[in-house]
Amino acid sequence: MSLEKLKLSKRLTATMTELGYLAPKEIQSRCISRILGGQDVIAIAPEGAGKTTTYVLSTLMKLKFTTDEAPKFLILAPNEERIDEIVDKFFQLSKNKSLRIIGLRAGGSMEEEIEELVDGKDIVVATPNRARAIYLKLALNLNRIQTLIIDDADEIIKQGMQNPVRELAESCGKVQHLVYSTVEHQKLYDMIGNFMNENQALVEIEDLENETVDTLDLLLYQVPNFTTKINLLNHLLQDKEVFQKVVVFVNSKLTAQKLASSLFSNSKEEIAILNPLFYDDFGFEDIEDFEENNHSRVLIIARENTSNVDLSAIPFIFEFELPNEKEEFLNHLVKNETNADTVVLTFTTDLELPMVRKIEQAVGKKMELLDLPDNLLIYNPNTDKKKKVNQEIQDDPSRGGAFHQKKESNAKTFNYGGGEKAKMTMKQKKK
Incomplete structure (x- = not known):
């Protein structure tokens, strides 16, 4: 034209x-x-x-x-x-x-x-x-x-x-x-x-790059607020057979500390922080120690003052918060021989969607949008201001509903499959 x-x-x-x-x-x-x-x-x-x-x-x-x-x-x-x-x-x-x-x-x-x-x-x-x-x-x-x-x-x-x-x-x-x-x-x-x-x-207009970058599997959960992100992470991590080793990215060390205290854990060592902010918080100075520790399952990493980390041995990466610059997200997405089975699960609110679009534009493809679990507890700040999120999950994990009404044509049911490396495969059931 x-x-x-x-x-x-x-x-x-x-x-x-x-x-x-x-x-x-x-x-x-x-x-x-x-x-x-x-x-x-x-x-x-x-x-x-x-x-x-x-x-x-x-x-x-x-x-x-x-x-x-x-x-x-x-x-x-x-x-x-x-x-x-x-x-x-x-x-x-x-x-x-x-x-x-x-x-x-x-x-x-x-x-x-x-x-x-x-x-x-x-x-x-x-x-x-x-x-x-x-x-x-x-x-x-x-x-x-x-x-x-x-x-x-x-x-x-x-x-x-x-x-x-x-x-x-x-x-x-x-x-x-x-x-x-x-x-x-x-x-x-x-x-x-x-x-x-x-x-x-x-x-x-969906103006994606002409060349598609060969990335890890990129999955997307869209949630209404930060507290529901915590609920979703707790919900997914209940499957210990699948999520045996997990890295969770946040932006600041203070958020890492708060998130660690908000996640349900059966032992002090199960939830760890890379270079924790406070002396009393359990953590590691390098990721190799986390990988070798059989009691630690989740490592929270703050992008703040953290250089590139080798994630090749980690089967699951949770992007709990999106960074201010897309390059901080992209630097560990490229697929290679050592990380081919790694899955990246991104949590986003409406206000973070612009960064999701920038990332999609840069890699030349869309992230796969997943339906929220039906029994996920959705935090409503207008009615739940005084409620403690962790206590709600422990007392009644079946409460709540999906964030949005699913269209019948888009309804999906996914199964988690585990292996020696605890990788996840997500397949749509045939009706």
């Missing part, structure tokens, strides 16, 4: 060609015509898929020359770095140094920003908190907004800025809404559900 198919202006088409864009990306070919037609759009796509370029081109196409001081486009972004990237992209594609655009940065002078707004701007790029603060000072006029754009919605949610987004959207009234995110989950719809127009379009 050529750029001409996007029906951009000749000036924008020429600029895109000069910048090396010879053909539109999938998200551009599927979204721009909808945006120019006035439709609300929710676009789900990984990093690098072209989300920013898509709405910048659409905005420049819709932007008309005016001397009106009130802005016509409001773009909400999670941080100052993204604001600078968005403003730079507008100048790069428009080639108009006089473009009436402003970035409202949380660290800048609010008085100077208000003065610039009074002079007249067409496009405002801001964090939700900054935009709301200036709006409450009656300095951000939202009465003429035509399009509200929410960039990196998943990161905005992660930072807890849903309420300012809702308040600004309600203040804009009936406008076009464009929402961009790397993942789709319930928290996203909780934020935007009340203001999106009924004719909204959902566009999903």
Whole structure:
């Protein structure tokens, strides 16, 4: 598909060609015509898929020359770095140094920003908190907004800025809404559900790498919260015939200590920590000692201040927490002759799904999503605040239910099979 198919202006088409864009990306070919037609759009796509370029081109196409001081486009972004990237992209594609655009940065002078707004701007790029603060000072006029754009919605949610987004959207009234995110989950719809127009379009792009990396078996459990992760790990580790040697990754040494105290154990040595934070915690200084200890079954490793660890003799790796950088996850995923039977089980909440997508994009394939066990105890913070998780598991392990309602077509039953190396095979029963 050529750029001409996007029906951009000749000036924008020429600029895109000069910048090396010879053909539109999938998200551009599927979204721009909808945006120019006035439709609300929710676009789900990984990093690098072209989300920013898509709405910048659409905005420049819709932007008309005016001397009106009130802005016509409001773009909400999670941080100052993204604001600078968005403003730079507008100048790069428009080639108009006089473009009436402003970035409202949380660290800048609010008085100077208000003065610039009074002079007249067409496009405002801001964090939700900054935009709301200036709006409450009656300095951000939202009465003429035509399009509200929410960039990196998943990161905005992660930072807890849903309420300012809702308040600004309600203040804009009936406008076009464009929402961009790397993942789709319930928290996203909780934020935007009340203001999106009924004719909204959902566009999903799975832009995986062309080359697939030969990795270990990657399995994924999606859970609602941290406490349910603990419940799930306890539930799985009850099968001692299968899970004879397990490594569990967390991000910090403090989390490692807390997790070790939350796991059910029949002996002090069963749950160990690599280089424990406190003297009283049982642990090892190197993984070889863990492998040789017949009483130790689970080793918790904190990524904090921990260099590469040789996991070739470990049959199960639990990614209890996802790191901030995907490279920390990827460095022990490549399959070789010594670790070919190793299984990696990842636990993720909605807020961690963006990192899952980055990892999937990097290795060129999706993780296999598993159904949660039917008798897993799902922690509900609204009703279970005062309950002790470990005590609940010991007293009544059958309580609780699956996190989500399983579709009949997706219902799976898996069996654990053990061997001399205690590897796990997961097979779907034939009906």
